[in-house]
Amino acid sequence: MIVEVKNLVKRYNKLVALDHLNLAVEEGEIYGLLGPNGSGKTTAINCMLSLLKYDKGSIEIFGKPMRPDAYDIKKDIGIIMQNVAVFDELTVYENISYFCSLYIKDKKEVKRLTEEAIDFVSLQDFTKFMPKKLSGGLLRRLNIACGIAHKPKLIILDEPTVAVDPQSRNKILMGIKKLNENGATIIYTSHYMEEVEQLCSRISIIDKGKVIATGTKDELKNMISLGEKITVEAYNLREEQLDEMLHIPNISHVDYTENQLVIRSKKGKNNLIHVLDYLQRHEITFGKIYTEMPTLNDVFLEITGKDLRD
Numbered sequence: 001m002i003v004e005v006k007n008l009v010k011r012y013n014k015l016v017a018l019d020h021l022n023l024a025v026e027e028g029e030i031y032g033l034l035g036p037n038g039s040g041k042t043t044a045i046n047c048m049l050s051l052l053k054y055d056k057g058s059i060e061i062f063g064k065p066m067r068p069d070a071y072d073i074k075k076d077i078g079i080i081m082q083n084v085a086v087f088d089e090l091t092v093y094e095n096i097s098y099f100c101s102l103y104i105k106d107k108k109e110v111k112r113l114t115e116e117a118i119d120f121v122s123l124q125d126f127t128k129f130m131p132k133k134l135s136g137g138l139l140r141r142l143n144i145a146c147g148i149a150h151k152p153k154l155i156i157l158d159e160p161t162v163a164v165d166p167q168s169r170n171k172i173l174m175g176i177k178k179l180n181e182n183g184a185t186i187i188y189t190s191h192y193m194e195e196v197e198q199l200c201s202r203i204s205i206i207d208k209g210k211v212i213a214t215g216t217k218d219e220l221k222n223m224i225s226l227g228e229k230i231t232v233e234a235y236n237l238r239e240e241q242l243d244e245m246l247h248i249p250n251i252s253h254v255d256y257t258e259n260q261l262v263i264r265s266k267k268g269k270n271n272l273i274h275v276l277d278y279l280q281r282h283e284i285t286f287g288k289i290y291t292e293m294p295t296l297n298d299v300f301l302e303i304t305g306k307d308l309r310d
């Protein structure tokens with residue numbers, strides 16, 4: 001186990017930001033913390049790193065209790081926080097080199113690792129730039145390079161793609177995958193379900209400071225009753241046909257607006273075949289047809305009754 005958080009409680013005066021939060025991150029995982037803004041992700045990370053005092057619970061990292069002065073643990077952790085934390089008066093190269101030298105004493109090794117980190121985030125053309133001259137996406141990449149140059153075993157990224165252009169976002173996501181392939185365990189917080197789905201091997205969904213569900217994306221989707229959503233471009237459907245479709249096995253909702261028929265099904269096999277069969281038997285003209293599986297937002301919605309983005 002790389003990180004084990006048990007029954008963590010953190011209050012800001014009367015507000016309970018973490019309410020008996022439990023997490024267990026195993027070696028080699030990309031572990032996602034998915035939750036809406038204000039659900040407690042940053043507070044959890046700050047507690048894990050001993051940057052914030054908490055009221056109750058325990059935190060172990062690499063099998064040892066985490067404390068503010070646990071430098072032997074901290075040297076193996078790379079942190080990339082939401083707010084970019086670099087020195088404005090240092091160049092891109094100097095920033096990365098400085099953060100790396102906090103952990104690595106050998107100067108030649110610092111140089112080698114700095115250059116490797118620059119290549120890794122593709123900032124080769126910007127090494128002499130001051131941070132203020134970088135775009136938002138490049139600045140995020142610099143922030144990441146500063147956090148990972150010393151090759152930590154555990155890398156924690158708190159919403160690293162907020163307000164980042166799509167090209168930099170892709171580079172960041174691919175970079176995180178590569179860091180993981182090279183052996184690092186990753187904790188990744190986000191309120192973007194698509195990113196978490198794409199990237200993470202296991203996910204904890206967090207709401208109001210509590211973990212409400214944990215699993216792989218497929219395990220999470222299997223927790224809910226919703227099956228696939230079938231969308232059909234269909235013409236001249238009558239009210240009674242829509243009512244009849246509700247009697248197709250497993251179908252729970254039917255909606256028809258502007259020639260778009262949207263059918264929601266419960267879990268089960270052959271839902272699409274049954275729908276197609278109905279359309280053909282009733283000689284209903286139809287065009288494009290596609291199905292979508294439930295998303296992590298559907299999971300969040302079914303458990304909490306609200307959208308992730310609310």
Ligand SMILES: Nc1ncnc2c1ncn2[C@@H]1O[C@H](COP(=O)(O)OP(=O)(O)OP(=O)(O)O)[C@@H](O)[C@H]1O
Nearest residue numbers: 012015017035036037038039040041042043044159
């Ligand atoms: N220093 C603070 N003082 C008082 N309340 C705080 C403080 N920091 C966070 N909170 C509150 O604690 C709760 C959890 O906030 P936190 O920032 O951990 O959530 P989050 O999931 O990381 O959201 P975001 O992505 O918006 O940062 C929120 O209600 C927030 O308003």
